[in-house]
Amino acid sequence: MRFFRLGEERPSVRRFPTTPDGANTDKLWGQIANSPETPMHNKVVGALILASADVLLFIPAPMTCLSVAIQKGENGMDGADTNGLLVDDISMVFKLPGGGSVHALKNVTMNLASGELLSVLGPSGCGKTTLLNIIAGFLAPTEGAVFLNNQQVKGPAAARGMVFQQGALFEWLNVRKNISFGPRMMGKPRKETNEKVEHLLNIVGLGDFGDKPVYQLSGGMQQRVALARCLANDPDVILMDEPLGALDALTREKMQGLVLKLWKETGKTIVLITHSVEEALFLGERLIVMAPRPGRIHREYRLPFAERGLTDSPREIKASPDFIEKREEILSMIWEMEEEIMGGTAT
Numbered sequence: 313m314r315f316f317r318l319g320e321e322r323p324s325v326r327r328f329p330t331t332p333d334g335a336n337t338d339k340l341w342g343q344i345a346n347s348p349e350t351p352m353h354n355k356v357v358g359a360l361i362l363a364s365a366d367v368l369l370f371i372p373a374p375m376t377c378l379s380v381a382i383q384k385g386e387n388g389m390d391g392a393d394t395n396g397l398l399v400d401d402i403s404m405v406f407k408l409p410g411g412g413s414v415h416a417l418k419n420v421t422m423n424l425a426s427g428e429l430l431s432v433l434g435p436s437g438c439g440k441t442t443l444l445n446i447i448a449g450f451l452a453p454t455e456g457a458v459f460l461n462n463q464q465v466k467g468p469a470a471a472r473g474m475v476f477q478q479g480a481l482f483e484w485l486n487v488r489k490n491i492s493f494g495p496r497m498m499g500k501p502r503k504e505t506n507e508k509v510e511h512l513l514n515i516v517g518l519g520d521f522g523d524k525p526v527y528q529l530s531g532g533m534q535q536r537v538a539l540a541r542c543l544a545n546d547p548d549v550i551l552m553d554e555p556l557g558a559l560d561a562l563t564r565e566k567m568q569g570l571v572l573k574l575w576k577e578t579g580k581t582i583v584l585i586t587h588s589v590e591e592a593l594f595l596g597e598r599l600i601v602m603a604p605r606p607g608r609i610h611r612e613y614r615l616p617f618a619e620r621g622l623t624d625s626p627r628e629i630k631a632s633p634d635f636i637e638k639r640e641e642i643l644s645m646i647w648e649m650e651e652e653i654m655g656g657t658a659t
């Protein structure tokens with residue numbers, strides 16, 4: 313890891329105000345990510361910048377916590393002997409400011425081959441977002457480790473792109489500049505970046521909207537920008553936390569088709585968290601159902617529907633007897649867990 317003065321080595325970032333000199337970046341990131349005082353929006357923007365560019369820049373107030381320029385020399389990872397994405401016996405205990413703790417995850421292990429699409433489902437509070445944040449490198453697990461392509465995850469990096477539920481676009485930039493943000497920060501050649509952005513705009517069906525400010529777009533269009541922005545960094549893994557959760561039913565179904573199309577066209581490994589049983593079944597080649605308190609893997613399925621969705625109509629697939637049977641099985645499973653939580657049987 314090394315430090316640099318803003319503008320010294322990366323002319324493309326000069327527009328941002330000046331930065332203080334070096335600091336311990338791991339410590340700083342820890343402060344940003346784990347501090348209850350850091351507003352979530354700041355964490356999200358900080359995470360995006362780190363994930364996009366391996367560089368943390370000074371951002372003007374109100375995001376004053378992001379005040380040091382950082383370049384992470386090792387892409388946030390250390391070497392290890394594993395292939396694909398390996399979540400190796402992860403546990404996570406949050407210490408609460410007033411004392412006490414929350415056991416968010418316990419002994420979670422999973423291995424995802426390159427190019428697999430995994431959906432993760434489970435009752436509220438079972439640790440889905442915590443798991444994703446650990447894979448992304450935004451949080452360090454209390455126990456265990458995550459490995460991606462032989463490297464241990466040690467912090468956020470461009471290899472692990474994140475798509476949030478909503479509200480994580482850079483509102484002061486237009487669509488094109490949102491999508492090109494990562495490559496620009498990484499100092500990629502302008503011509504190559506422009507071509508990539510035009511290609512991605514077309515893939516996500518926003519060819520005519522490149523110059524629009526993002527606030528002028530609908531929710532579904534904004535999520536398409538978020539997907540394109542993530543892909544522009546060419547991540548090995550795309551992590552999605554309820555990416556379609558804020559959309560109306562029709563837009564959501566269309567976006568599910570887009571996720572499958574992107575999966576097929578890019579061959580990316582995808583981990584998708586959703587509250588929708590139907591969505592988890594339709595999109596997940598593999599599906600993990602988590603149980604709460606502490607969060608753990610309850611059941612795992614291998615499913616044929618995502619593959620079918622590449623060719624068949626989503627409506628037909630979702631109305632097929634095998635889909636309905638699985639949907640009812642998983643719904644009952646989650647319903648029982650929710651009942652248990654409401655009944656106060658948790659530890």
Ligand SMILES: Nc1ncnc2c1ncn2[C@@H]1O[C@H](COP(=O)(O)OP(=O)(O)OP(=O)(O)O)[C@@H](O)[C@H]1O
Pocket residue numbers: 406407408414415416434435436437438439440441442443607
């Ligand atoms: N920073 C934190 N500090 C303390 N507890 C936390 C923190 N983040 C999450 N938790 C707790 O960890 C548990 C898991 O939270 P998490 O957000 O991962 O759940 P989730 O499955 O994503 O829930 P939802 O479906 O509602 O989004 C919850 O009990 C939550 O209160």
Ligand SMILES: [Mg+2]
Pocket residue numbers: 440441442
């Ligand atoms: Mg969550």
